[in-house]
Amino acid sequence: MGIQDAIAELQAVLGEALTRSKSELEQHGRSESHFPLTPPDAVVYPRSTQDVAELVRICARHSCPVIGFGAGTSLEAQTQAVQGGVAVNFRDMRRILQINAADMDVTVQPGVTREELNEELRATGLFFPVDPGANASLGGMASTRASGTTAVRYGTMRDNVLALEVVTASGEVIRTGSRARKSSAGYDLTHLFVGAEGTLGLITELTLRLHGQPEAVSSAVCAFDTVPDAVNAVIDAVQIGLPVARIELMDTDSVIAVNAYSNSDLPLKPHLLLEFHGSESAVAEQAETFGELARDHGGLGFDWATRAEDRKALWAMRHNAYYAILQLRPGARAIVTDICVPISALADAIDETRADLAQSGLTGPILGHVGDGNFHAILLIDESDGDEVRRAQEASHRMVQRAFRLGGTCTGEHGIGIGKLGYMEEEHGHTAWTMMGNIKQALDPDNIMNPGKLVPPRN
Amino acid sequence: MGIQDAIAELQAVLGEALTRSKSELEQHGRSESHFPLTPPDAVVYPRSTQDVAELVRICARHSCPVIGFGAGTSLEAQTQAVQGGVAVNFRDMRRILQINAADMDVTVQPGVTREELNEELRATGLFFPVDPGANASLGGMASTRASGTTAVRYGTMRDNVLALEVVTASGEVIRTGSRARKSSAGYDLTHLFVGAEGTLGLITELTLRLHGQPEAVSSAVCAFDTVPDAVNAVIDAVQIGLPVARIELMDTDSVIAVNAYSNSDLPLKPHLLLEFHGSESAVAEQAETFGELARDHGGLGFDWATRAEDRKALWAMRHNAYYAILQLRPGARAIVTDICVPISALADAIDETRADLAQSGLTGPILGHVGDGNFHAILLIDESDGDEVRRAQEASHRMVQRAFRLGGTCTGEHGIGIGKLGYMEEEHGHTAWTMMGNIKQALDPDNIMNPGKLVPPRN
Numbered sequence: 001m002g003i004q005d006a007i008a009e010l011q012a013v014l015g016e017a018l019t020r021s022k023s024e025l026e027q028h029g030r031s032e033s034h035f036p037l038t039p040p041d042a043v044v045y046p047r048s049t050q051d052v053a054e055l056v057r058i059c060a061r062h063s064c065p066v067i068g069f070g071a072g073t074s075l076e077a078q079t080q081a082v083q084g085g086v087a088v089n090f091r092d093m094r095r096i097l098q099i100n101a102a103d104m105d106v107t108v109q110p111g112v113t114r115e116e117l118n119e120e121l122r123a124t125g126l127f128f129p130v131d132p133g134a135n136a137s138l139g140g141m142a143s144t145r146a147s148g149t150t151a152v153r154y155g156t157m158r159d160n161v162l163a164l165e166v167v168t169a170s171g172e173v174i175r176t177g178s179r180a181r182k183s184s185a186g187y188d189l190t191h192l193f194v195g196a197e198g199t200l201g202l203i204t205e206l207t208l209r210l211h212g213q214p215e216a217v218s219s220a221v222c223a224f225d226t227v228p229d230a231v232n233a234v235i236d237a238v239q240i241g242l243p244v245a246r247i248e249l250m251d252t253d254s255v256i257a258v259n260a261y262s263n264s265d266l267p268l269k270p271h272l273l274l275e276f277h278g279s280e281s282a283v284a285e286q287a288e289t290f291g292e293l294a295r296d297h298g299g300l301g302f303d304w305a306t307r308a309e310d311r312k313a314l315w316a317m318r319h320n321a322y323y324a325i326l327q328l329r330p331g332a333r334a335i336v337t338d339i340c341v342p343i344s345a346l347a348d349a350i351d352e353t354r355a356d357l358a359q360s361g362l363t364g365p366i367l368g369h370v371g372d373g374n375f376h377a378i379l380l381i382d383e384s385d386g387d388e389v390r391r392a393q394e395a396s397h398r399m400v401q402r403a404f405r406l407g408g409t410c411t412g413e414h415g416i417g418i419g420k421l422g423y424m425e426e427e428h429g430h431t432a433w434t435m436m437g438n439i440k441q442a443l444d445p446d447n448i449m450n451p452g453k454l455v456p457p458r459n
Numbered sequence: 460m461g462i463q464d465a466i467a468e469l470q471a472v473l474g475e476a477l478t479r480s481k482s483e484l485e486q487h488g489r490s491e492s493h494f495p496l497t498p499p500d501a502v503v504y505p506r507s508t509q510d511v512a513e514l515v516r517i518c519a520r521h522s523c524p525v526i527g528f529g530a531g532t533s534l535e536a537q538t539q540a541v542q543g544g545v546a547v548n549f550r551d552m553r554r555i556l557q558i559n560a561a562d563m564d565v566t567v568q569p570g571v572t573r574e575e576l577n578e579e580l581r582a583t584g585l586f587f588p589v590d591p592g593a594n595a596s597l598g599g600m601a602s603t604r605a606s607g608t609t610a611v612r613y614g615t616m617r618d619n620v621l622a623l624e625v626v627t628a629s630g631e632v633i634r635t636g637s638r639a640r641k642s643s644a645g646y647d648l649t650h651l652f653v654g655a656e657g658t659l660g661l662i663t664e665l666t667l668r669l670h671g672q673p674e675a676v677s678s679a680v681c682a683f684d685t686v687p688d689a690v691n692a693v694i695d696a697v698q699i700g701l702p703v704a705r706i707e708l709m710d711t712d713s714v715i716a717v718n719a720y721s722n723s724d725l726p727l728k729p730h731l732l733l734e735f736h737g738s739e740s741a742v743a744e745q746a747e748t749f750g751e752l753a754r755d756h757g758g759l760g761f762d763w764a765t766r767a768e769d770r771k772a773l774w775a776m777r778h779n780a781y782y783a784i785l786q787l788r789p790g791a792r793a794i795v796t797d798i799c800v801p802i803s804a805l806a807d808a809i810d811e812t813r814a815d816l817a818q819s820g821l822t823g824p825i826l827g828h829v830g831d832g833n834f835h836a837i838l839l840i841d842e843s844d845g846d847e848v849r850r851a852q853e854a855s856h857r858m859v860q861r862a863f864r865l866g867g868t869c870t871g872e873h874g875i876g877i878g879k880l881g882y883m884e885e886e887h888g889h890t891a892w893t894m895m896g897n898i899k900q901a902l903d904p905d906n907i908m909n910p911g912k913l914v915p916p917r918n
Binding site: 145183184433 | 603645646659802
């Protein structure tokens with residue numbers, strides 16, 4: 001059998017950097033979300049690009065699936081080994097290779113996490129802004145085209161990856177892009193690999209765009225009487241071009257959850273969490289402008305967090321909201337939805353979703369990167385309650401249909417993995433999805449790179 | 460012969476929307492730059508996406524090359540019919556289909572030019588910022604991944620195309636992306652077509668990101684004693700994150716040319732041309748900050764253009780600089796170079812280039828979008844002087860080698876066309892360029908979409 005032959009050969013080359021221990025296989029077959037365990041046949045821990053190239057060449061010879069693995073924080077089971085094979089864990093490729101302060105870029109190995117990078121950057125006056133909440137690996141964040149709370153100001157991984165080193169499906173090493181800020185030199189391979197979820201190759205180095213640490217930062221929470229009031233304040237802010245650095249929605253159920261989990265005492269109303277970055281005067285001006293917009297929509301006054309530790313606590317509360325929501329019902333798992341619509345449709349999308357969840361008898365607190373038109377309902381399920389699971393799946397399905405109807409996408413930032421594969425054809429149309437399959441076929445003819453994901457099944 | 464059969468069939472379907480008049484063929488085989496005439500066999504003027512789909516299906520059946528054509532302002536002969544075939548001129552697909560002011564986006568047909576779009580947007584408070592100088596078509600700008608004077612603030616076409624409608628090489632119609640601001644749903648087909656120079660399909664609709672018209676705008680010119688002084692002021696501005704909207708370099712030779720052409724009287728020294736966008740107070744703060752930086756590098760004081768007509772005159776002067784430089788030597792043509800390097804290498808790149816041109820005895824005024832690390836030397840040539848042409852080609856070649864050595868690209872914004880095809884393998888490496896060829900093969904197996912461009916020749 002191909003996989004076993006590959007593993008035997010890999011073991012000879014990699015020695016202790018390959019494991020088949022049951023606990024490690026299970027760890028790599030598990031998901032943060034609600035998907036069933038799907039372990040790989042082996043896990044390898046390469047230490048260099050050359051290790052990766054060699055292991056891919058071995059796997060290619062034996063048609064053995066190869067699945068990249070970063071911090072394991074993806075939410076749609078992107079890393080699960082649905083056809084078995086070898087998980088490539090980048091834990092030991094975790095070096096920051098070069099900080100170019102003058103050019104505001106950095107080159108890292110894929111296993112570096114965003115928090116590790118920012119820790120290392122602290123003294124440089126620069127930072128890497130993309131913040132999906134979880135302390136994800138940068139290779140994983142590129143592969144899922146991650147974004148998060150700061151995308152409204154700094155963009156997503158798409159906007160912040162300048163160049164890549166990639167090991168192709170045949171085990172060759174290529175470089176895409178350069179450290180120049182722009183180029184018109186041919187097909188944009190960099191942005192073909194960003195978001196490809198490891199189906200076209202494995203990212204072994206990333207050159208990322210950095211940003212200057214803002215001179216001043218201030219954060220605030222603002223309660224509103226209703227979710228539409230809060231959303232309309234956001235829409236106004238986006239439309240006047242207010243450069244908020246973060247603008248996040250938590251509905252009342254989410255507030256209940258984070259209050260309990262983070263020991264906070266926010267009023268039991270929908271909230272916006274905001275952050276402003278800039279000069280002292282710019283931050284003050286932005287905050288004042290937003291204050292006026294908020295008041296226009298019945299905003300109930302700001303609670304400011306100007307001290308660094310208060311801001312840290314505020315965003316830790318937001319980042320932990322997913323775990324807080326899971327604790328609303330101990331033992332529950334979650335179906336995490338992730339639709340994104342044009343901002344003009346956001347109030348409708350959230351309104352309809354809330355009404356639908358209420359009617360379906362589901363607990364589904366809503367959190368959103370609302371400045372991008374992106375939000376999540378965290379649908380709590382008791383996996384032993386088949387009826388509840390079915391109702392949650394149906395509500396999730398209706399959310400996606402709602403996004404499509406409103407001109408949006410089935411995933412703003414979590415990606416496709418297993419959970420959204422069934423929507424690819426509907427979102428892109430048969431011809432465009434087939435085109436993705438043709439690209440995959442051209443770049444990975446033996447279908448070894450994370451097979452079973454993202455593109456139409458091979459005949 | 461395939462091409463003639465295709466044309467006969469196209470004529471039956473398109474009637475007067477197809478022409479073989481010699482003047483029109485020559486107009487479509489000409490380049491703004493120094494490339495020899497290469498006319499197509501016919502020119503067609505489709506009126507709809509369905510026209511485009513039908514004509515591509517006809518051409519596909521007869522293996523007849525199909526070359527998209529917008530305003531004909533590309534500089535590397537992207538639209539020249541190097542293997543004959545049919546030029547598809549989008550002159551009659553020139554409608555602005557939908558302005559979504561609330562979402563700050565617009566959907567247009569590919570023949571709309573950037574000036575037409577901004578004229579139409581004037582009353583909305585929004586504008587489309589990408590400004591390559593020429594009044595290019597938006598379809599062409601997407602296809603070459605154009606940028607220009609405002610990219611330092613608003614990004615390039617890559618950053619401002621949200622979604623596309625494309626007619627594929629088999630004459631099917633697909634849509635890529637959506638009006639949602641972000642998505643993680645599969646391969647980024649939008650950004651595969653942006654910059655593909657019509658080699659993968661024809662863009663028949665574009666959804667573009669718009670930006671709010673700034674509350675206040677001010678422009679300035681600032682003279683410096685030397686080019687390195689000017690460049691170092693730019694580098695400082697970029698490194699402190701000053702959000703200049705435009706920051707352009709003209710060296711002394713360029714100033715001589717624009718003074719003569721635009722009847723201006725700038726001092727005969729290197730200049731930076733700047734523009735600031737924002738609130739009244741932000742613009743004032745930015746201008747003051749830049750003033751300090753300029754003084755640090757010997758800047759000789761600002762000449763402000765705060766009135767709209769003065770700003771218009773200033774940027775018209777900059778936009779006409781290419782024609783002004785051509786007039787330095789009436790009858791001359793130009794080899795227009797276009798390298799882009801990391802900003803920390805910009806002073807070296809320009810310095811070495813100036814020394815090289817002086818030593819080569821060439822006239823080559825330098826203009827640059829220096830905030831992006833991108834600049835052009837306009838190498839004037841008398842086409843009948845073989846020695847001068849050779850020296851200019853060699854100097855252009857050395858500029859590209861210099862860009863590669865400094866971590867940059869052979870083209871910041873003009874694209875590949877014919878002029879840079881010979882550098883693709885060196886810039887990307889054999890494997891990555893082959894990968895581009897494999898993508899082309901997968902999406903255009905019969906090689907009818909702008910054949911002979913961008914990817915390795917088929918065997």
